[in-house]
Structures are given as structure tokens and as C-alpha cells.
Amino acid sequence: MINLNFPQPVHDISNFFNHGQELKQAQDALRSGSKRLVIVVGEREIGKTSFQNVTMEWLRELNQPPYLVDIPMIGNIQTVDELALEILQGLFLATGQTFADMGFVQPEQLQTLTDPDIFRQMMLKGLPDPSQPIVIRIDEFDTILNPGHISQENIHQILSLVRHLVVAWKDIHVSLFLSMTYIPTPTEPAFWSAISGNTRVELFSIIGQLLQHAELIPLQPFDLDGVRNLVEGIFQGKAHLDGDALAELYSMGGGHPYVTKLILHNLVGLYGVERMEIVTANMVRHAVGEALQDRRMAFVFANIYQVHFTEDQKRVMLLLADRHKAISSGELLSHGENTVRAAEELTRRGYLQRNQQQWSVRAHFLHQWLGQWDLFKLELEKHNPGSQSTSRFDEGQHQ
Amino acid sequence: MQTWGVVYTMEFNFPNPVRRMEDYIGRKDSLDEVCRNLMQQTPASILVIGEYRTGKTSFQNVSLLQADGMAQNKIIRLDIRLHPAEYFFDRFVRELFQELCSKVGKPLEETILFNPAGSIMPISNSLLLKEIRDLTSRISDALFVLCIDDLDLILSAKEITSDLSVDIYKVIGLLNALSEKTGELRVVVYVTMQQSPEQFQIQSFGSPALLQSSSWIELRNLTAPESRKFIDHFLPGEITPQAFQTLMDLSGGNPFLIKLILKWFRDNWKAGISPLTPEEMYAAIPAILDSPQARLFMTTLLNELLSSRQRELLHTIHARGGMMEADVVASLEREYQQEAEHLLRSGYMGCRQDGSWVIGMGLISGWIQSHRGYTGSLHTRILELDQLIIDRKTRNVSCRGREIRVTDQEYLFLELLCQKRNELVTREDITNKLWPEDCRGVENSAIDQIVSRIRAKLGEDDPHKYIQTVHGKGFILRNCRFDASDM
Numbered sequence: 001m002i003n004l005n006f007p008q009p010v011h012d013i014s015n016f017f018n019h020g021q022e023l024k025q026a027q028d029a030l031r032s033g034s035k036r037l038v039i040v041v042g043e044r045e046i047g048k049t050s051f052q053n054v055t056m057e058w059l060r061e062l063n064q065p066p067y068l069v070d071i072p073m074i075g076n077i078q079t080v081d082e083l084a085l086e087i088l089q090g091l092f093l094a095t096g097q098t099f100a101d102m103g104f105v106q107p108e109q110l111q112t113l114t115d116p117d118i119f120r121q122m123m124l125k126g127l128p129d130p131s132q133p134i135v136i137r138i139d140e141f142d143t144i145l146n147p148g149h150i151s152q153e154n155i156h157q158i159l160s161l162v163r164h165l166v167v168a169w170k171d172i173h174v175s176l177f178l179s180m181t182y183i184p185t186p187t188e189p190a191f192w193s194a195i196s197g198n199t200r201v202e203l204f205s206i207i208g209q210l211l212q213h214a215e216l217i218p219l220q221p222f223d224l225d226g227v228r229n230l231v232e233g234i235f236q237g238k239a240h241l242d243g244d245a246l247a248e249l250y251s252m253g254g255g256h257p258y259v260t261k262l263i264l265h266n267l268v269g270l271y272g273v274e275r276m277e278i279v280t281a282n283m284v285r286h287a288v289g290e291a292l293q294d295r296r297m298a299f300v301f302a303n304i305y306q307v308h309f310t311e312d313q314k315r316v317m318l319l320l321a322d323r324h325k326a327i328s329s330g331e332l333l334s335h336g337e338n339t340v341r342a343a344e345e346l347t348r349r350g351y352l353q354r355n356q357q358q359w360s361v362r363a364h365f366l367h368q369w370l371g372q373w374d375l376f377k378l379e380l381e382k383h384n385p386g387s388q389s390t391s392r393f394d395e396g397q398h399q
Numbered sequence: 400m401q402t403w404g405v406v407y408t409m410e411f412n413f414p415n416p417v418r419r420m421e422d423y424i425g426r427k428d429s430l431d432e433v434c435r436n437l438m439q440q441t442p443a444s445i446l447v448i449g450e451y452r453t454g455k456t457s458f459q460n461v462s463l464l465q466a467d468g469m470a471q472n473k474i475i476r477l478d479i480r481l482h483p484a485e486y487f488f489d490r491f492v493r494e495l496f497q498e499l500c501s502k503v504g505k506p507l508e509e510t511i512l513f514n515p516a517g518s519i520m521p522i523s524n525s526l527l528l529k530e531i532r533d534l535t536s537r538i539s540d541a542l543f544v545l546c547i548d549d550l551d552l553i554l555s556a557k558e559i560t561s562d563l564s565v566d567i568y569k570v571i572g573l574l575n576a577l578s579e580k581t582g583e584l585r586v587v588v589y590v591t592m593q594q595s596p597e598q599f600q601i602q603s604f605g606s607p608a609l610l611q612s613s614s615w616i617e618l619r620n621l622t623a624p625e626s627r628k629f630i631d632h633f634l635p636g637e638i639t640p641q642a643f644q645t646l647m648d649l650s651g652g653n654p655f656l657i658k659l660i661l662k663w664f665r666d667n668w669k670a671g672i673s674p675l676t677p678e679e680m681y682a683a684i685p686a687i688l689d690s691p692q693a694r695l696f697m698t699t700l701l702n703e704l705l706s707s708r709q710r711e712l713l714h715t716i717h718a719r720g721g722m723m724e725a726d727v728v729a730s731l732e733r734e735y736q737q738e739a740e741h742l743l744r745s746g747y748m749g750c751r752q753d754g755s756w757v758i759g760m761g762l763i764s765g766w767i768q769s770h771r772g773y774t775g776s777l778h779t780r781i782l783e784l785d786q787l788i789i790d791r792k793t794r795n796v797s798c799r800g801r802e803i804r805v806t807d808q809e810y811l812f813l814e815l816l817c818q819k820r821n822e823l824v825t826r827e828d829i830t831n832k833l834w835p836e837d838c839r840g841v842e843n844s845a846i847d848q849i850v851s852r853i854r855a856k857l858g859e860d861d862p863h864k865y866i867q868t869v870h871g872k873g874f875i876l877r878n879c880r881f882d883a884s885d886m
Contacts, residue, residue: 007612008441008579073524076488076572078565082523089523296615299596303607374597374740378733 254363449618
């Protein structure tokens with residue numbers, strides 16, 4: 001029985017493949033406490049949650065594990081006192097205290113948690129052994145740094161709390177283990193444009209200070225060897241992809257674990273493991289065709305496209321999906337002065353690749369999906385007025 | 400029907416949802432898919448997508464009964480009985496805990512929602528999830544299925560009522576967490592939606608975890624063999640093959656419409672009658688459409704669920720004799736073609752091999768035919784909403800029988816709202832319509848003044864009864880159920 005863990009994240013290290021070096025980096029930092037802020041940074045669906053899951057599992061298995069606090073439902077936290085309550089009650093749970101032991105936080109006390117001293121005292125009161133390290137894991141931490149979601153005052157207060165936890169307080173050994181899609185450095189205009197003057201200066205200072213204490217662990221798409229490793233790990237000898245099939249899978253998925261697993265999921269659905277002893281490129285192509293019809297998958301990609309791309313990045317992706325071939329910097333520039341910068345950013349994020357002055361998509365599956373998306377033509381017209389779609393999907397060659 | 404030695408009589412429980420497996424017909428593959436999912440070691444959450452009255456609730460009921468009979472784990476169903484406008488996070492949590500406590504036999508007052516003094520305490524999400532885990536673990540080998548009906552209505556409530564926006568976001572956050580923690584918590588979230596999630600702003604869901612990790616099941620209209628089973632079980636006599644085809648043409652395979660037709664013939668069946676013919680079926684259409692269930696279905700579908708463009712498409716096809724030729728289809732603006740996708744997918748409209756479009760359910764055509772005054776089309780003369788009547792030729796407006804004098808701008812505003820009733824009309828739409836040549840310099844206060852003048856002229860007891868403000872966005876004309884037969 002093979003376990004794809006798709007689309008759910010991985011929890012068990014035996015089902016987690018690649019990123020060995022990054023895992024060691026996180027484990028070393030969290031075990032030694034050398035860096036009290038460990039941030040896994042990567043694109044949507046790159047595997048950050050799985051990475052955090054297996055790292056937390058590894059910590060739990062240590063001889064002397066730290067107190068492990070997992071903060072769930074981060075999107076529901078909107079104020080610093082809610083985050084403080086979450087940490088406090090999570091810590092009590094991690095130390096194995098019963099609900100009666102930990103005492104209640106009265107409604108009127110909630111506000112007082114915004115006072116760092118009171119919060120610190122309550123933490124110390126709840127710790128059986130203050131010298132024992134604590135690891136607090138928060139997935140998708142950037143959700144609560146979203147100026148469209150919570151106020152800039154709350155962002156300020158939350159980052160101040162983080163600064164107290166990992167920089168200022170020396171007598172409580174807290175490490176924060178975060179995952180984020182992006183770090184709000186000055187190169188993230190979407191974040192800073194929503195922050196007003198005075199707060200901006202203070203946030204610059206706090207974020208700068210935090211980054212000095214941070215271990216950043218970027219997760220990138222796999223290379224060809226990584227994809228081979230993933231396939232072999234999943235199939236455990238029950239199926240083999242020949243060279244062409246592996247190349248096709250890599251070309252389609254671009255090494256993105258979610259897309260690669262999606263194709264494999266459809267491959268298994270189409271052929272069944274028992275009929276997959278040797279998988280050919282043609283079988284992979286059939287699986288891609290099947291995956292393109294999957295509405296749930298379309299919802300995931302539409303989410304990435306609509307929420308996680310800037311307007312300029314959308315323009316570039318649409319152009320490439322329309323042309324279905326590489327595009328030169330010169331041609332890109334004719335569609336807007338910011339397009340080349342957007343293409344560079346998309347390359348950094350693992351969506352495009354650059355060969356000399358030519359840009360092309362890294363994961364051809366995403367390219368094909370975008371070209372057949374219901375809203376493709378509307379989006380193309382919106383972002384590239386006057387553009388006549390040349391997509392092959394117009395010509396009835398739809399897979 | 401005989402099963403395990405027990406004789407069952409199938410119940411024709413129209414218009415209520417089916418509650419017993421033995422009363423359910425069709426959709427075997429989808430039922431099996433839900434069962435397979437629930438029998439897995441770590442079952443995924445379930446999303447059932449189906450048009451209005453395609454039988455989502457019946458499907459949910461029956462699929463859980465079937466799974467309960469097959470899965471090793473006992474299926475314990477949790478229902479949230481809140482109206483969409485009541486989806487405040489605290490109320491949702493309390494409702495969930497009440498339901499859980501009643502199923503596991505623990506007093507609600509003994510949960511962490513209450514402190515020893517009996518008041519509700521602030522609790523963290525970790526504690527909330529821990530308590531849910533503790534409660535569910537009181538029954539070993541049980542799988543708890545949290546049923547949320549019509550998630551899209553709940554999301555719409557968030558769009559309309561700003562008070563709810565944060566709370567519904569949090570409810571979705573909890574559902575996301577429950578769906579992500581399925582293996583650990585033994586809770587499966589089972590959601591139904593009328594519209595496909597793609598129709599919504601992605602941000603409405605917060606994190607898309609629930610939908611992303613769900614098993615998606617789309618309920619379509621019934622096939623001919625499935626529909627035939629309805630006839631075999633519920634029609635008291637015979638039917639000719641041509642009449643059966645007529646039934647399919649009239650209903651499009653929609654189970655509600657099939658039952659609606661069957662109900663009339665069951666009620667009016669005469670002993671000794673020869674097989675039912677197409678002529679008898681056509682003759683019964685006016686009476687069938689006159690039933691309260693038919694009126695509710697048609698008015699809800701046409702007035703509330705379909706967009707103005709979709710309504711207009713159906714009316715235009717009807718006006719063209721039931722068909723829109725392929726060349727006309729090709730010449731339609733892209734927005735219409737876009738919206739037609741939904742009509743085609745849901746079966747309200749059909750596409751022939753030559754590319755022409757037809758109305759997919761003959762009863763809809765029959766309704767439009769017998770309610771010519773229906774005002775969904777942009778080309779009709781009179782727009783009538785509840786007791787508000789707008790004559791587009793004379794530009795007269797009356798409300799509850801009283802003529803109302805309106806300025807040109809007020810008239811244009813009302814007309815726009817009526818054309819897009821139950822849909823958001825943005826401030827931009829209003830500016831474009833009322834000040835087409837000078838829309839840049841128009842301030843919000845100018846629009847607000849027009850709205851308050853009209854509200855005053857309509858003499859509403861509740862000034863927001865008809866024209867609801869959507870803060871920061873625009874206005875929606877609400878609480879109007881149009882029924883042209885009352886004209």
C-alpha cells in the first residue's frame with residue numbers, strides 16, 4: 001500500500017523526502033537554541049507544513065524534548081491578547097497540566113495580557129521548569145501580518161510580542177518556529193504600502209532586529225534528482241518511472257511537490273499500482289490530462305494565482321500561458337516596464353526559469369492549467385488589453 | 400422492497416428530504432465514494448456541490464446512513480442548526496459543543512466553555528480543539544461527522560452583513576482546522592454548497608484548507624435509467640416511452656421536478672387509466688406549475704439564484720421559440736457566455752450538437768410562458784417587486800398602490816436596483832448609470848442622498864427593508880419575492 005499523503009500534509013518522517021539539509025538546519029537551530037527564531041520560507045504548497053510537522057515530530061522524539069507548543073487556527077487570531085492567550089494556554093497544555101491546574105483567564109484579564117510584564121509573569125508561573133526550552137510552532141504566520149486582515153496597530157503589537165519572546169527575555173528559553181510565504185522585508189511593497197509613516201519606522205526597526213536573530217530556511221522546488229527521490233520513496237519499488245517518464249514528470253511539475261504529487265495521484269488513479277510496473281512518459285501525460293480536469297486542483301491554483309501574484313506577475317504568467325513558448329526580455333518589456341522585474345521575481349519564487357534572455361515556465365502543468373482556466377481569456381484581456389489569444393486551447397487541441 | 404427479511408414500502412416523501420436509505424434512488428457511485436472516504440484510516444472532509452433542489456440534503460442523509468452500516472467505526476452525525484445570519488463564532492462553538500455533548504453524554508456546563516462559576520470563558524484555539532478531541536474520544540471507534548448545509552449561503556451572509564464578516568471567517572477557520580486534523584480528531588467536516596467554490600472570492604474561505612483537503616462530489620441531475628426508477632416505484636400505473644421522454648424533457652432529470660410531476664399524477668390518478676401519454680403530461684403542466692412547491696422553486700430559482708444575465712438568457716431563448724441558434728450564441732458578449740457556463744453545467748440550459756442552446760427543463764419554459772409579466776428580462780416593460788411597481792414606458796413608480804413621484808435620477812437608481820435585484824449593485828455601477836458622462840467627480844454622498852430620499856418616499860417602516868446597504872460596496876434590493884401570477 002503506497003501512501004501519497006495527497007493533498008494532506010505529511011506527518012511522518014518516513015513519508016517525507018528531500019530537504020535533508022534544510023531539516024538538519026532547523027533541527028540544529030531548534031535543539032541548540034542558537035537561533036530563537038526559525039522561519040521556514042517558501043511558496044504556497046511547497047511543503048512548509050509538512051516540513052514543520054516532521055521537525056516537530058523529531059523534537060518530540062528527543063531524549064529530553066523541549067516543551068512543544070502548537071498554535072492552531074492562526075487566521076482566527078487578530079489581536080495580540082488573542083495570540084498571548086493562545087501561547088499561554090498552549091504552554092499549559094504542553095507542560096501536561098490539567099485545566100484545573102492552569103487556572104482560568106477571566107474575561108477582564110484578557111486585556112492585561114497585552115502588557116508584556118504580566119504576560120511574562122503568567123508564563124513563568126505556568127512553567128514547571130523555566131530552564132527547559134520551549135518551541136512554539138506557528139504555521140502560516142504571515143496570515144496575521146496581513147494588513148488586509150488585521151490593523152497595523154495589531155501587527156505592531158504582535159511583532160513586539162515576538163521580539164520580547166525571542167530577543168528581550170533571557171530567562172525564558174523560547175524558540176519560535178514559524179512558516180511564512182514571505183518575509184515583510186522592504187522588498188514587499190504589498191505589506192509596507194498599507195503601513196503608515198510612524199508605525200513604518202518602528203516596524204522596520206523590529207523586523208530588522210528579529211531578522212538578526214532569525215535562522216531563515218528557504219524551501220525551493222526539487223531538482224530532477226529530488227523528484228526521482230520522491231517517486232522512489234513513494235512507490236518503494238512497486239513502480240518505476242523510465243527515464244522519459246521521469247523527465248516528463250519533472251517538466252510538468254517543475255519539481256513542485258504539490259504538482260508532482262497531484263500528477264502521481266492521478267497516475268495511480270488511472271492505472272493502479274499493480275499495473276504500473278514500468279511507467280512511461282505517455283502514462284504521465286495521461287495523468288496530466290486527468291489532473292487538468294480536477295476542479296479541486298483548479299481551485300487551489302486559482303487561489304495561488306489570485307492571491308499570491310502581483311498584477312505584473314499575473315501579466316507575465318498569462319502572456320507565457322498564451323504564447324506557450326519562451327519569451328524574451330525585450331518582448332516582455334513591450335507589455336509594460338515592470339514585467340521583467342516581475343519575471344525575475346517569479347523566477348526567484350520557482351515559477352519561471354531563465355535561459356540567457358529567454359523566460360519560460362518552470363512547471364508546464366501550471367502553464368497548461370492557466371491556458372484552459374475558465375477565466376483565462378477574461379484575465380488575459382484585463383491584463384494585456386488588445387491581446388488576441390493564441391492559445392492552442394482555442395483550436396480544439398484541448399487535452 | 401425486501402432487505403434482510405424485512406419488507407419496506409418506499410415512501411414518497413415529497414417535498415421533504417429522504418431520511419431512509421430504502422427510499423433513496425440513484426447516485427450509487429457518489430454514495431459509494433462517500434462511504435469509501437469515510438472508511439479510510441484518515442478520511443478527508445467532504446464537499447457536495449449541487450444545484451438548488453438537486454437533493455443534497457437527501458444525499459447527505461443517505462450517504463451517512465450507508466456509511467454507518469458499512470464502516471467499522473460508528474458514524475455519529477453532528478448538525479449545526481443555525482441560520483446563516485446567526486453564524487457568530489461563539490454561537491457556532493456553543494451549538495457545536497451542545498451537539499457534541501448530547502451525543503457523548505456530557506453536560507455542556509462541564510466543558511471548558513464554562514468556568515466553575517458558570518460563565519463563558521475566553522479560551523484559546525488549542526484548548527478548543529483539545530476539548531473537541533476529549534469529547535469525541537469519549538466514544539471509542541466513533542467517527543464524528545459535522546454536517547454544514549449550504550456553506551455558500553453562510554459565506555453570502557458574510558458578504559452582506561458586515562457584523563458577521565469576522566465571525567464567519569473564524570468559523571471557516573475552525574472548519575479548516577477540523578478538516579486538517581481529521582486523523583487526530585476523528586471529526587470529518589461534511590459540507591454542501593449550491594454554487595461551486597470557484598464562484599466565490601477565494602479570500603472568502605480564509606485559508607482554502609477545508610476545500611483543498613476535501614473530497615469533492617458533484618451532484619448532477621439524474622440519468623434516464625435513474626429517473627425511470629422513480630417512475631417504476633412511484634407512478635401508480637404505466638407510462639408510454641414517449642411520455643417518459645416528455646418527463647425527462649420537462650424535468651431535465653432534476654429529482655425535485657421529477658417528484659413534482661409525479662406528485663400531481665399520483666394525486667390525480669384514476670384507476671383503470673391507460674398508460675400515461677405525452678399529451679396528458681403537457682395538459683397537466685399549468686396545474687403542476689400552480690402548486691405551491693412549483694411556485695417556490697421557480698421564483699427562488701429565477702428571482703434569487705440566477706443572475707440577471709442568466710435570467711435574461713433563459714427569457715431570450717424562450718422568446719425565440721425555445722432555441723438560440725449557434726450563430727446567435729457565437730455573437731453573444733463574453734460575459735453572457737461566461738454566465739451561460741453555469742446554466743449549461745447545471746442543466747437549466749442544454750447545448751445541442753450544432754452549438755445551439757435550448758432550455759434544459761421544460762417546466763421552466765412553461766413557467767415563463769404562463770408568467771409573461773415576469774420581469775427578469777431587460778426588455779420587459781414592467782418591473783414589479785413585492786409591492787413596488789415600475790413602469791418602464793411611462794416611468795411611473797408606485798408602492799403598495801400609491802403613486803410615488805421620483806426624479807429622473809431616482810428613477811434610474813430604482814430601475815438599476817430592480818434589474819439586479821438580490822445582487823450587489825456597486826457604487827461604481829450607480830455612478831455609471833446616473834452620471835454616465837461625469838462619473839469621476841461623483842462623491843458617495845450624492846448617492847447616499849438619493850438612497851435616503853427613495854427610502855423616505857417608499858415610506859418603509861424599516862428603512863433598510865428593501866434597499867440594504869453593503870458597507871463600503873453598494874446596495875442590494877432585498878426582501879422582494881416576485882410572483883407575476885399575482886399581477
